[in-house]
Amino acid sequence: MKPLRIALTKGRLEKDTVALLEQIGYDCSAVRNKGRRLILPIGSGEIEVVLAKAADVITYVEHGVCDLGVVGKDTILENGTSFYELLDLGFGKCRFAVAGKAGYDFYDGYKAKTIATKYPNVARTHFENKAMDIRFIKIEGSVELAPLLGLADAIVDIVETGSTLKENGLEVYEEVVPISARLIANNASLKLRKKEIEELVDKMEKYITRTE
Amino acid sequence: MKAYYKITPEGTKDYLFEEASAINEVACITTSVYRSKGYHEVKTPGLEFFDEFNLKSSAIAQERMFKLTDNKGRLMVIRPDSTLPIARVVATRLQNKPMPIRLFYNQSVFRSNPSLTGRKNEVRQTGIELLGAVGKRADLEVIITAIEALQKIVPDFRIELGHAGLFRSLAKKLDCSDEIKESIRDSIQSKNYSQLNSILDTLPQSDTVEAIRKLPRLFGGEEVLTQAAPLFEGTEGESDLAYLSEIYHALSKLMMGDKLIMDLGFVQRNDYYSDFIFSAYVEGSGDAVLTGGRYDKLLDEFDAPMPAAGFALNADALADIMLSSGKSFEEKPADIIVHADEGFEMDAISQCRFYTLSGFKCENSVFTSRDEVIRYAKENGVKQVCFMSGKPETIDIENMGEQI
Secondary structure, eight states: OOOEEEEEETTHHHHHHHHHHHHTTOOOHHHHTOTTOSEEEETTTTEEEEEEOHHHHHHHHHTTSSSEEEEEHHHHHHHOOSSEEEEEOSOSOEEEEEEEETTOOTTOSSSOEEEEESOHHHHHHHHHHTTOOEEEEEOSSOTTHHHHHTSOSEEEEEESSSHHHHHTTEEEEEEEEEEOEEEEEOHHHHHHTHHHHHHHHHHHHHHHHHHO | OOOOOSSOOTTOOOOOTHHHHHHHHHHHHHHHHHHHTTOEEOOOOSEEEGGGGSOTTTOOOGGGSOEEEOTTOOEEEEOOOSHHHHHHHHHTTTTTSOSOEEEEEEEEEEOOOOTTSOOOSEEEEEEEEEESOOSHHHHHHHHHHHHHHHHTTOSOOEEEEEEHHHHHHHHHHOOSOHHHHHHHHHHHHTTOHHHHHHHHHTSOOOHHHHHHHHGGGOEESTHHHHHHHHHHTTSTHHHHHHHHHHHHHHHHTTSOGGGEEEETTOOOTTOSOOSEEEEEEOTTOSSOSEEEEEOTTGGGGGTOOOOEEEEEEEHHHHHHHHHHTTOOOOOOOOSEEEEEOTTOHHHHHHHHHHHHHTTOOEEEOOOSSHHHHHHHHHHHTOOEEEEEESEEEEEESGGGTTOO
């Protein structure tokens, strides 16, 4: 039997997922001592963990080369298309928000506004729903700079504690959507390997509801 | 200006040798299954008017269609789907034909996918449509045709059954806007439990809300029917569930238990399928390789109301699976090459004809010298060369050693 392959988003989500898998009884020592390897067996070999960047987790799952994936809702909103979203894992919590210079009324006036963001799809959907005509500029990192330097009126970005915003004299204007880590499944895998996937999901779900 | 004359557009490719053979093989196998059951072949234009694919019950997202304009400025699309053109044909040219009408097709559909996702924009499909027939007999015929076609191509697959009426019956009783219903349908479709729950939590609690909450989890075998029965008691969905159960039990006589699954949260998006729906999954393909179902409302749009059902099978995906499962489509080299010495060209042609009529694979040499043809035969694994200079003179390449 082929192992069930689960793609994890490298970094913090990976650590939280490994902790969750250990809590529900899988031996994850191979992942803890991974070195530079990217594909690792866990438990007694019935599951294989693949480590990838967030957006790639979705790509691997969509194409069915990984059966399951753990990825943030932010990545799903920005890149997602066709897969099953099975479980809110409860960790990696933060939110998308519109933010800008403190004290500025972003929604005032008739002038078309400019938004800088790393998440153009999320930003576009949000303002389309509000029927606001916005010019979007894609920024790759430290989006907070854009309103400070006068490139944009505001940003759409992930906000966790808000301390980066505060230190730079910015504030949240509006919350867009809450974010947390999700367990996703390939459409065909869920049908072809229903029993294995359901067992794993049940264990995870029981543990999550117990700790909530 | 950069000219793109040496590459194919993203999402398309050239199919060489065994890739082409494998696709032909899928077409041959399925065609013989369809024909043996009395289905007739149709081919529809590659280019059609946009309006046909923008009907209310069929809407294919416009950004997914390849568009162009004709010389009157009318909007055209490159065929994005085969069922709609067939519905059009039946409503127009075949309107006086006695029912039922059994048709099959074998042609590409074109849909634009986001860039760099590795998805195909041209997909070869084959499928059937059974028009003017309703009920269990018709539905079983369609799905069994699909199963028989798949059985001849791949050893192992899963068939999934569902019914669009189940969600519809629950949604009807739901007290909320159509927009919310649409997002509920969307989260059921993607089995997005957490999103579904957060939408349902905003609605006044009721049995219907609880039933919808359970819907996406209701997939599997026999047990699903028992779990679902109380949820649909007294709703319009009760008869749909009973019908699904009837189909399931009829098919379970054909297929081993766990190869047949039901998914009551199977709600197709933007689709003409209105009742019984099904799809097929194969190991090695991340998406369904076949989708089908009943679309009784679609022909209304062409002013020819009639019940209809059918399916489309992704021939590209199945050909890929055939190839990766090790089935060999490699072509044998020719058995013999006939080479004409100067002046004996017509003799060589008739010698070629003699060999092919005798059942050999025979190439005609286009070289001017004997040395060239022998080198060519060696390089391409052809075992014999026949020289024509009056009398045919045959040489065994393998026994020649290093003479040349």
